[in-house]
Structures are given as structure tokens and as C-alpha cells.
Amino acid sequence: MIGWLILGIILAGILLTLLNWWARADVKSAKSLLFWSIIALCGVFGLLLFATGKGFAAIVPAGFAAWRMFGAPRMAKGGGASAGAPSRQPSMTRSEALDVLGLEDGATDAQITAAYRSMMAKYHPDKGGNDWMASKLNEARKTLLGK
Structure with missing residues (x-):
């Protein structure tokens, strides 16, 4: 019981620190942190599932983390649009x-x-x-x- 309370306090402190940084961060840094945080959480969740004997269930989060880290195609630097793509015409009246x-x-x-x-x-x-x-x-x- 005490262990869970201490873990909760530590996680709340980490969350508050991240939210404070997030409020001051530029968009590119915030997106990068969010991306890598999700990948890390999926990896850790997959490892926890595997460690508790649920190896089949661990395939999904661990597989997603591995796919995003190593196998997924990277987007172009301009937000995913290819350099030679024609610009979108305005749709506003x-x-x-x-x-x-x-x-x-x-x-x-x-x-x-x-x-x-x-x-x-x-x-x-x-x-x-x-x-x-x-x-x-x-x-x-x-x-x-x-x-």
C-alpha cells in the first residue's frame, strides 16, 4: 500500500514537471517529446506484460514501439508534404x-x-x-x- 502511494507521488511529480516544461516549450520540442514518450510507454508496457507472463498480449505495444522506432517511414521535414507537391488552392470564399x-x-x-x-x-x-x-x-x- 505504501509502495503504491510513493509511486503515485513520484509519478505526479514527474507529470507536473513535464507539464511545466510543456507550457514553455516550442512546438517542435513538444511534439518530439510526446512522440518519444509514447514510444517509451508502449515499450515499457510491453515489457511489463511480457514479464507478467502475458507474452502474447505484449506483442501489440512492444510491436508498435519497435515499428515506430525502426520500421515506420519517416515524414518529410516540411510536415509530411513532399517538396515537389503542388500547393493547395485556398478554399475560403x-x-x-x-x-x-x-x-x-x-x-x-x-x-x-x-x-x-x-x-x-x-x-x-x-x-x-x-x-x-x-x-x-x-x-x-x-x-x-x-x-
Whole structure:
């Protein structure tokens, strides 16, 4: 009983330390840590199953960990898209793009660019924003300016 309590306290401390780091980490480091943590947990779980005599059940988590570490094809550096792939056309309508940038119909290219820069300064992932909003701003600018 005491052993489980101590193990729980240790795991809670590790979790709090990881969450504190996660809150301050950049996206690339956080994704890498999450990937390797999942692989490690699957490997450990597989070993525990094997050690307790459940060798057949250990195949799934240990096999997944081994497959991801050694056998799975690696994604291209650009997020999985191949370098020669054509770029996706914007699917946003002009009206939606104007709404995203907070503009009205008839906005000039200069107004569109100024609104984009202002919004991106607030919502860029490096400035505390998120990838989804930044992609919407990029798509809105591409729709309105045709770039």
C-alpha cells in the first residue's frame, strides 16, 4: 500500500514537471517529446506484460514501439508534404476571408496587408497564438490578394 502511494507521488511529480516544461516549450520540442514518450510507454508496457507472463498480449505495444522506432517511414521535414507537391488552392470564399481579417468589401491591397500583419502579430504561434488561426489568416490573405 505504501509502495503504491510513493509511486503515485513520484509519478505526479514527474507529470507536473513535464507539464511545466510543456507550457514553455516550442512546438517542435513538444511534439518530439510526446512522440518519444509514447514510444517509451508502449515499450515499457510491453515489457511489463511480457514479464507478467502475458507474452502474447505484449506483442501489440512492444510491436508498435519497435515499428515506430525502426520500421515506420519517416515524414518529410516540411510536415509530411513532399517538396515537389503542388500547393493547395485556398478554399475560403472572399466573404469569409474579409471576416477573418475584420475588413469590409472593397478593401484595398494595402488595407488587406495591414490587417493581415496586425492580426498575425497577435495570433502567430511564436507570439502565443495558435497554428489554426495563423493558417486561417494566411488563407484569408491568399484568397484576397491571390498570392
